[in-house]
Amino acid sequence: MNSISKKATIFKRKKYRSEEKKDMISGYLYIAPFFIIFTLIGLYPALFSIFLAFQKWNGLSPMTFNGLANFQTVLTDPLFWKSVYNTIIMGILGTAPQLVVGLVLAYLLNMAFLKFKSFFRVTIFMPYLTSMVAVALIFSVLFSNHESSLANFVLTNFFGLDPIAWKASEWGTKIAISIMVFWRWVGYNTIIYLAGIQSIPNDLYEAATVDGANKFQQLFYITIPMLKPFIILTVFTSTVGAMQLFSEPTVFLGRDAFTRDEAMTIVMYLYRDAFRLQSFGTASATAIILLVIITVFAVFNLKLTQGFGRKKRGGADE
Amino acid sequence: MKSMKKMAIFGISSLLALSLAACSGNNKDATSDPKDSDEEITLDFWTFGATGYEELAKEYEKENTNIKIKVKSSETADHHDALFTALSAGSGAPDIAMLEIDQFDRFKVAQDRFENLYDLGANDVKDQYLDWKWKSGENTEGDFLFGLPTDIGPKALYYRTDLFEEAGLPTDPEEVATLINSPEEFEKAGLQVKEKTGKPFVDSIEMAFRAYLDAAGTAYLTPDNELNLGADSEVKKAYDYAVRLNDLGIVGKFEMWSPEWANAVNNGEFAAELGAGWLKGWMEGNAPDAAGKWNVATLPTEFAANWGGSYIAVPKETKHAQAAYDFIEWLVSPENQLKSFQSHGLFPSAQSVYDMDEFKSNADEFFGGQATAPVFAEAAQDIAGIPYKGEKYFPIHNEILNALKNVQNEGADPEKEWEAAVKRAQDLLNR
Numbered sequence: 001m002n003s004i005s006k007k008a009t010i011f012k013r014k015k016y017r018s019e020e021k022k023d024m025i026s027g028y029l030y031i032a033p034f035f036i037i038f039t040l041i042g043l044y045p046a047l048f049s050i051f052l053a054f055q056k057w058n059g060l061s062p063m064t065f066n067g068l069a070n071f072q073t074v075l076t077d078p079l080f081w082k083s084v085y086n087t088i089i090m091g092i093l094g095t096a097p098q099l100v101v102g103l104v105l106a107y108l109l110n111m112a113f114l115k116f117k118s119f120f121r122v123t124i125f126m127p128y129l130t131s132m133v134a135v136a137l138i139f140s141v142l143f144s145n146h147e148s149s150l151a152n153f154v155l156t157n158f159f160g161l162d163p164i165a166w167k168a169s170e171w172g173t174k175i176a177i178s179i180m181v182f183w184r185w186v187g188y189n190t191i192i193y194l195a196g197i198q199s200i201p202n203d204l205y206e207a208a209t210v211d212g213a214n215k216f217q218q219l220f221y222i223t224i225p226m227l228k229p230f231i232i233l234t235v236f237t238s239t240v241g242a243m244q245l246f247s248e249p250t251v252f253l254g255r256d257a258f259t260r261d262e263a264m265t266i267v268m269y270l271y272r273d274a275f276r277l278q279s280f281g282t283a284s285a286t287a288i289i290l291l292v293i294i295t296v297f298a299v300f301n302l303k304l305t306q307g308f309g310r311k312k313r314g315g316a317d318e
Numbered sequence: 319m320k321s322m323k324k325m326a327i328f329g330i331s332s333l334l335a336l337s338l339a340a341c342s343g344n345n346k347d348a349t350s351d352p353k354d355s356d357e358e359i360t361l362d363f364w365t366f367g368a369t370g371y372e373e374l375a376k377e378y379e380k381e382n383t384n385i386k387i388k389v390k391s392s393e394t395a396d397h398h399d400a401l402f403t404a405l406s407a408g409s410g411a412p413d414i415a416m417l418e419i420d421q422f423d424r425f426k427v428a429q430d431r432f433e434n435l436y437d438l439g440a441n442d443v444k445d446q447y448l449d450w451k452w453k454s455g456e457n458t459e460g461d462f463l464f465g466l467p468t469d470i471g472p473k474a475l476y477y478r479t480d481l482f483e484e485a486g487l488p489t490d491p492e493e494v495a496t497l498i499n500s501p502e503e504f505e506k507a508g509l510q511v512k513e514k515t516g517k518p519f520v521d522s523i524e525m526a527f528r529a530y531l532d533a534a535g536t537a538y539l540t541p542d543n544e545l546n547l548g549a550d551s552e553v554k555k556a557y558d559y560a561v562r563l564n565d566l567g568i569v570g571k572f573e574m575w576s577p578e579w580a581n582a583v584n585n586g587e588f589a590a591e592l593g594a595g596w597l598k599g600w601m602e603g604n605a606p607d608a609a610g611k612w613n614v615a616t617l618p619t620e621f622a623a624n625w626g627g628s629y630i631a632v633p634k635e636t637k638h639a640q641a642a643y644d645f646i647e648w649l650v651s652p653e654n655q656l657k658s659f660q661s662h663g664l665f666p667s668a669q670s671v672y673d674m675d676e677f678k679s680n681a682d683e684f685f686g687g688q689a690t691a692p693v694f695a696e697a698a699q700d701i702a703g704i705p706y707k708g709e710k711y712f713p714i715h716n717e718i719l720n721a722l723k724n725v726q727n728e729g730a731d732p733e734k735e736w737e738a739a740v741k742r743a744q745d746l747l748n749r
Binding site: 058059060061073077079144146168255258259260273275276277278279281282 | 399402405406424425427428431575577578709710712713716717719720727742745746748749
């Protein structure tokens with residue numbers, strides 16, 4: 001080979017390489033906006049929060065390192081444990097009925113004989129589209145402490161019960177907020193379940209009918225097991241959502257939101273530390289503890305839902 | 319290719335340059351008097367609530383053609399949170415900011431982020447303002463001035479003339495003030511109202527508590543940020559008084575600002591409110607049925623106090639400190655305080671306004687033609703001072719208030735509730 005052709009091949013290879021590089025760079029540029037924004041408003045605050053958890057800082061004065069003292073303060077604070085308890089109770093009250101009712105509603109919506117299907121679908125989904133703040137404000141009027149509030153009117157006149165101080169009693173507050181969460185989210189879960197039910201092939205039901213299975217057996221042995229991925233999804237999102245409950249109780253309680261403890265959730269506790277008490281260190285420590293709690297619940301959830309799906313399938317095989 | 323690389327480098331470096339520019343840029347032009355120069359200056363001015371400062375700013379712009387003032391008004395809590403965040407981040411703060419007196423101590427810890435108004439000429443106007451109001455705008459040493467005084471909230475006794483009459487009490491403001499001239503007389507009048515009309519005297523336990531609290535020389539904390547809640551502290555005295563009034567059955571359950579409270583003000587479901595000057599404006603707008611039924615009298619000196627009011631400060635981030643100061647000095651001058659009072663009810667903190675005829679003769683139709691301004695002016699001059707509140711004033715206030723509400727609503731033991739509240743307050747302080 002003479003030198004010219006040699007040069008040509010080198011040149012070619014070089015060109016090829018730079019072509020590859022070009023692709024690479026343009027690729028990175030395409031994804032850059034996300035990463036830049038994520039770094040600025042997602043990653044950086046998260047890392048800074050971890051750093052803050054070990055500092056004492058009021059937002060304006062210089063920070064001082066204080067080791068694990070923030071965690072100690074939070075973990076020994078009865079109000080923190082009260083907020084954990086509140087979060088879990090309202091999580092159970094607000095989401096568990098939601099999932100069961102959502103499943104039933106989805107099943108009913110899918111019934112062949114139901115008329116005005118799209119009307120019901122839209123109606124059930126509607127609450128999810130409303131503004132959270134507006135909902136909380138309206139609920140705070142319906143469930144006011146006053147004896148003549150609508151909720152108390154119903155209680156006293158239709159059920160003959162005593163009126164409840166909906167914003168100042170241990171269970172009244174929790175129930176009112178849970179009803180609000182339930183009302184707003186049940187439609188969302190229903191639609192997910194409905195999509196799931198419609199994806200189940202019809203031949204399964206036909207085969208079951210031939211084998212003589214009634215509607216209930218079909219529900220428990222076909223519909224629910226086949227819905228497993230959808231159930232996992234909704235349980236997962238509901239749990240994480242319940243752990244982060246904040247706006248609903250805050251708007252519902254208004255002025256009392258950060259002074260009363262009946263409905264103080266973990267995130268409200270965190271917010272109170274940071275923006276009412278100017279204690280960003282303990283607030284960050286709370287955030288990290290919340291991260292741990294959510295992780296534990298997520299793993300627990302995963303194990304639970306996996307187990308339940310397998311069992312049912314095993315049952316169906318017999 | 320090369321151009322691509324160039325572009326990437328250019329992009330990254332310009333990003334860096336931008337962020338660096340955002341970090342620096344704190345150089346000031348404190349060279350000459352801005353009034354004399356033709357340089358265009360734009361001042362950002364953050365306010366809260368209804369102040370009417372927008373109109374006054376326009377007036378100022380007309381007189382000083384090189385100055386533009388952008389007024390941004392928001393809700394009280396949002397305003398202070400936004401300002402706090404901006405100051406904490408070190409960027410984004412306005413040239414001029416209004417500060418509410420109860421939020422003030424939260425910002426005083428950051429003296430390095432504000433201009434010392436004494437350096438900009440504030441010493442010359444010091445004598446125009448009520449001494450106690452001015453002092454609260456300083457740091458504890460008294461050599462640094464955070465803000466110039468705007469309005470104040472002197473407290474007075476708002477009372478329902480119809481209920482007072484029914485109870486056999488005088489209804490003329492002068493006579494009421496002479497009769498109810500001590501906490502003991504206040505209590506007696508309350509019992510009389512309760513007995514004759516069956517209605518509570520004071521609207522809520524918070525107001526009963528604030529009777530002594532607002533007037534006290536010390537609040538929850540000492541200037542070293544230690545709890546000041548011993549058995550003989552002034553707060554405990556206020557607490558005991560509230561419990562006492564509650565035991566006598568003359569305290570209602572109308573929590574201020576709640577819809578039930580608004581109704582009660584309108585319909586006369588309680589007889590007396592220890593309210594500040596600004597409550598007048600609220601009543602006029604929100605209690606139409608009560609027109610002509612409320613009057614205002616001075617409180618016993620033991621209860622003479624200030625509730626609310628603001629200052630205007632200049633954050634250090636500004637590039638036009640002198641221009642900003644000149645504007646606020648003009649804005650809170652006695653003449654303009656009178657205008658703010660007439661248009662938006664901001665009660666003046668400059669005492670010379672109290673002698674102006676437009677101020678004194680301002681009869682209030684809502685109060686049956688009573689000229690209420692002189693009553694508040696008298697109250698303003700009775701005030702001894704404002705105690706040190708500290709940055710955690712409100713959280714601690716809420717804890718004590720919770721204790722009182724438990725006493726009132728659940729019949730809890732006041733001493734136990736007090737101890738528990740003090741413990742929670744200590745915990746808040748440790749954060």
